[in-house]
Amino acid sequence: MKEIKVPELAESITEGTIAEWLVNKGDQVEKGDPILELETDKVNVEVNADASGIIAELLKDEGDDVEVGDVIAKVDENGEASGSDGDDTSGEEESKEDDSNKEKEESKPEQKQDSSDAQSQEPSKKDTKDVVATPAARKRARELGIDLSEISARDPLGRIRPEDVDAAAKGNQKEQSKPSSKSSSSDDKSKKQEKKKEEPKKTEFDKPVERIKMSRRRQTIAKRLVEAQQESAMLTTFNEVDMTNVMKLRSERKESFQKKHDIKLGFMSFFTKAAVGALKEFPLINAEIQGNEIIQKKFYDIGMAVSTDEGLVVPVVRDADRLDFAGIEKGIADLATKARNKELQLDDLQGGSFTITNGGIFGSMLSTPILNSPQVGILGLHNIEKRPKVMPDDSIQARPMMYIALSYDHRIVDGKEAVQFLRRIKEMIEDPYDLLLEG
Known part of the structure; x- marks a missing residue:
């Protein structure tokens, strides 16, 4: 297991705040790939993976303050995209096998289609690495499931930005069918429940306020x-x-x-x-x-x-x-x-x-x-x-x-x-x- 640490950035910079993770646990990374965006008091910098493998663990959250030398993630250099880990216990391996067996039984009718989808996705992932895009755009594309190589950039320099990803997502939504009334009503109920949970807590103020953490x-x-x-x-x-x-x-x-x-x-x-x-x-x-x-x-x-x-x-x-x-x-x-x-x-x-x-x-x-x-x-x-x-x-x-x-x-x-x-x-x-x- 390889530890990823906050590298030395500059003589005058010793700490920063994690602005955005560009990878998730279980993602495949190559050595040199950007994995997070770190906000310092002067500029935002990307921290790159110094080993190839699978992201086994993210030790810090977005918004956390970190210093040079802090361990922020771990990479399993021998791991596979399925998430297997050579250091796992036998009990964990058995549970993974059980889960995989269940998945096989549930997905038999769609097995051929899944394999063809995986094959069609492989080249797009390779192409995506060559695409010039901001870290925020890469994360947004992953959230929306959009292939960066299929997005046209409006930037004169050809750099894809989050708004380009959002524009592509809107284009895809127009092609898809509208959701059923049942699903929309259930979504409305869940949104109402979330709003109830997010009611503002009582503070020293008599009227509503919002607390926003100052950026570094x-x-x-x-x-x-x-x-x-x-x-x-x-x-x-x-x-x-x-x-x-x-x-x-x-x-x-x-x-x-x-x-x-x-x-x-x-x-x-x-x-x-x-x-x-x-x-x-x-x-x-x-x-x-x-x-x-x-x-x-x-x-x-x-x-x-x-x-x-x-x-x-x-x-x-x-x-x-x-x-x-x-x-x-x-x-x-x-x-x-x-x-x-x-x-x-x-x-x-x-x-x-x-x-x-x-x-x-x-x-x-x-x-x-x-x-x-x-x-x-x-x-x-x-x-x-x-x-x-x-x-x-x-x-x-x-x-x-x-x-x-x-x-x-x-x-x-x-x-x-x-x-x-x-x-x-x-x-x-x-x-x-x-x-x-x-x-």
Whole structure:
């Protein structure tokens, strides 16, 4: 019997939560097959079987916390798909034989059909291993009894997702006959009985509530946000930017830019380039504190806050100072897609020097972003709205304006530097033609 343990994941990760088992007891696995999805404080990772055989036992349940080195399952390397085990006692073998004899007697009329079904299923199982699918999709397919090799993926990369499996299941249901009224009525009775059993228990609240366990990632986010406020002297300064020239430039160049680079020209590349330029002029905002020392970074790895169903993550665009506008836009798009599809790797999240967060995509007008420790600066972008602005000739015009915010660690960044940094970004965004040429 081979024990499967939680492997070493990364230097900074020592524990995780079992998000989803991808196999059941009695399933046949090959060495290297993914058997569970483990949620860590940064990314979800698959744990693979390190031996071939039959899953003899699952020692942990979904939602359980585990540490590196914990035994989570056992694989019988000599087992067969029928579930026989060389370590079983004779009594267990006899009971299995009795069960198999009963099954033979009950299934004689259908024996030929069962054997043909088994033969037809064998090749599909082999094909399924070669199909590119998310762990959640594989589990969903097993629950619904659907062959992954027969599902067409809507993902441009050909990766099958749970919604593709559900769509295939709905197609199969349309082809099947409707259930009888008797079976539906019995189902209704059983559902009513289940509802009675699931009545909420009494709590300290007078009215109904629902208790939801925080995911490991949400717990980590909560912990680090509180730490950032407790361990830094955080302060926020604000300014507003006239987006007229950026919007005009995007309108002029968007078609030719997309044709040339196969990516849209967005606002984030302008702000990323402006942030890099400002960081070069005010290097303490591109630093961090370690003990009694200031670590001033000579690289520009810019974190981009991305909202996902499981919480905020901050993947990093590496060497943003060396990328052109197209390179930045492609990097942001790639990281956002990976974040929403739960495909981020640890390398995507580590080592950022400065962060940009854009609450404007959700309609936020003004906010005070919290530092992404140990970084000492974060730039917050907000919604663009037309507001009256007094022009140099004293005329008043309706202009597309955006509030921008810089939260900074006052321990090493003075207010003067923070204000000048934000003003420099304002100047570069309001004169984007020079920024585009310099970029």
